[in-house]
Amino acid sequence: MNNSEILAQLTDILEQRKGAAPDSSYVASLYDKGLDAILKKVGEEVTETVMAAKDVVNGADKDKLVYEVADLWFHTMVLLADQGLSSDDILNELARRFGVSGHDEKAARK
Amino acid sequence: MNNSEILAQLTDILEQRKGAAPDSSYVASLYDKGLDAILKKVGEEVTETVMAAKDVVNGADKDKLVYEVADLWFHTMVLLADQGLSSDDILNELARRFGVSGHDEKAARK
Amino acid sequence: MNNSEILAQLTDILEQRKGAAPDSSYVASLYDKGLDAILKKVGEEVTETVMAAKDVVNGADKDKLVYEVADLWFHTMVLLADQGLSSDDILNELARRFGVSGHDEKAARK
Amino acid sequence: MNNSEILAQLTDILEQRKGAAPDSSYVASLYDKGLDAILKKVGEEVTETVMAAKDVVNGADKDKLVYEVADLWFHTMVLLADQGLSSDDILNELARRFGVSGHDEKAARK
Numbered sequence: 401m402n403n404s405e406i407l408a409q410l411t412d413i414l415e416q417r418k419g420a421a422p423d424s425s426y427v428a429s430l431y432d433k434g435l436d437a438i439l440k441k442v443g444e445e446v447t448e449t450v451m452a453a454k455d456v457v458n459g460a461d462k463d464k465l466v467y468e469v470a471d472l473w474f475h476t477m478v479l480l481a482d483q484g485l486s487s488d489d490i491l492n493e494l495a496r497r498f499g500v501s502g503h504d505e506k507a508a509r510k
Numbered sequence: 511m512n513n514s515e516i517l518a519q520l521t522d523i524l525e526q527r528k529g530a531a532p533d534s535s536y537v538a539s540l541y542d543k544g545l546d547a548i549l550k551k552v553g554e555e556v557t558e559t560v561m562a563a564k565d566v567v568n569g570a571d572k573d574k575l576v577y578e579v580a581d582l583w584f585h586t587m588v589l590l591a592d593q594g595l596s597s598d599d600i601l602n603e604l605a606r607r608f609g610v611s612g613h614d615e616k617a618a619r620k
Numbered sequence: 621m622n623n624s625e626i627l628a629q630l631t632d633i634l635e636q637r638k639g640a641a642p643d644s645s646y647v648a649s650l651y652d653k654g655l656d657a658i659l660k661k662v663g664e665e666v667t668e669t670v671m672a673a674k675d676v677v678n679g680a681d682k683d684k685l686v687y688e689v690a691d692l693w694f695h696t697m698v699l700l701a702d703q704g705l706s707s708d709d710i711l712n713e714l715a716r717r718f719g720v721s722g723h724d725e726k727a728a729r730k
Numbered sequence: 731m732n733n734s735e736i737l738a739q740l741t742d743i744l745e746q747r748k749g750a751a752p753d754s755s756y757v758a759s760l761y762d763k764g765l766d767a768i769l770k771k772v773g774e775e776v777t778e779t780v781m782a783a784k785d786v787v788n789g790a791d792k793d794k795l796v797y798e799v800a801d802l803w804f805h806t807m808v809l810l811a812d813q814g815l816s817s818d819d820i821l822n823e824l825a826r827r828f829g830v831s832g833h834d835e836k837a838a839r840k
Contacts, residue, residue: 558770629828
């Protein structure tokens with residue numbers, strides 16, 4: 401599967417919901433509640449991620465961990481959108497740190 | 511910039527460091543310390559993200575928030591790698607939830 | 621004011637609610653939901669504490685910080701009770717670390 | 731053991747260290763680093779508490795959980811001291827919520 405555009409599409413969705421009525425979607429309701437409500441969700445998802453990871457090492461299915469990390473990434477994307485940023489800013493920062501980019505991907509994989 | 515391959519490249523790097531000596535890199539040292547050390551870092555980065563976001567609304571530069579969210583995503587990727595998972599699992603889960611995929615990206619943007 | 625017995629009384633209350641019907645009180649409902657639900661609340665209260673502290677340095681009233689730390693301590697006490705422990709275990713540990721006890725309190729204050 | 735004065739004594743210790751050189755004690759170094767460093771420690775201790783609690787239900791000794799909650803309470807007390815507050819403020823708030831006080835302790839235990 402080609403995952404390359406999923407974050408870009410999700411970013412589009414998050415932008416589109418900025419003008420929506422608070423009761424029209426979960427994301428619109430988070431924007432309406434404001435930054436503290438969004439940060440509270442980010443904090444919650446980390447606790448859930450930590451618990452899910454501890455459960456995995458004790459025999460639980462990995463699906464729960466995937467689910468919780470997806471929740472965490474999703475809510476950080478809502479946070480970024482709320483602050484006029486996006487996952488592109490995060491990917492650029494990661495690329496900068498690790499000296500990688502889309503353009504030299506083949507070379508890096510050698 | 512084409513960000514589409516950054517997560518894939520970073521995933522490659524995280525896999526390559528699995529066989530490395532603990533003192534050869536930061537990531538190798540985290541693998542060696544084990545799950546609790548990795549989860550502790552994930553928890554730390556969330557607190558830093560929350561503080562950076564609060565600082566932004568009080569006038570601080572957004573760069574710090576980008577930096578902290580990048581740290582958070584990076585350490586969740588180390589967690590995923592440590593557990594035999596990757597960012598692909600997260601992207602697939604996000605795609606499943608939001609009904610998007612790389613293949614119908616153009617349609618979704620209409 | 622004599623605060624010395626408040627934690628002891630709260631411990632009594634938390635013990636009494638162990639036998640209660642889940643819908644009879646907030647604490648009884650937390651016991652019924654189990655450890656993960658209690659830990660999730662502990663995690664939430666920390667995020668709220670961090671946000672409240674950042675608000676205080678930006679001019680907000682300190683009452684919110686007191687409220688959130690009280691919430692945090694309260695939910696850790698529910699956690700302790702759920703695991704057959706109590707605030708006495710925490711106070712003993714703190715006394716052990718800092719070389720203090722109720723008995724030599726006067727000496728320590730010299 | 732009489733635990734009633736431990737928080738009061740610890741509060742005294744935290745106040746005394748306010749005037750100390752940053753390198754004279756751990757607490758003095760935290761005050762010197764400032765609020766964000768203190769909040770980061772509070773956040774860390776919560777992650778450790780969550781992991782320790784999950785370990786207990788998987789057979790680990792409860793001592794680790796006691797240790798981590800003590801760390802969490804201790805660092806919240808440093809936070810309170812840094813902000814001109816103390817555990818008395820927290821105990822008063824808890825007493826207010828639960829309708830208990832040192833003075834009517836006997837009655838409450840009937």
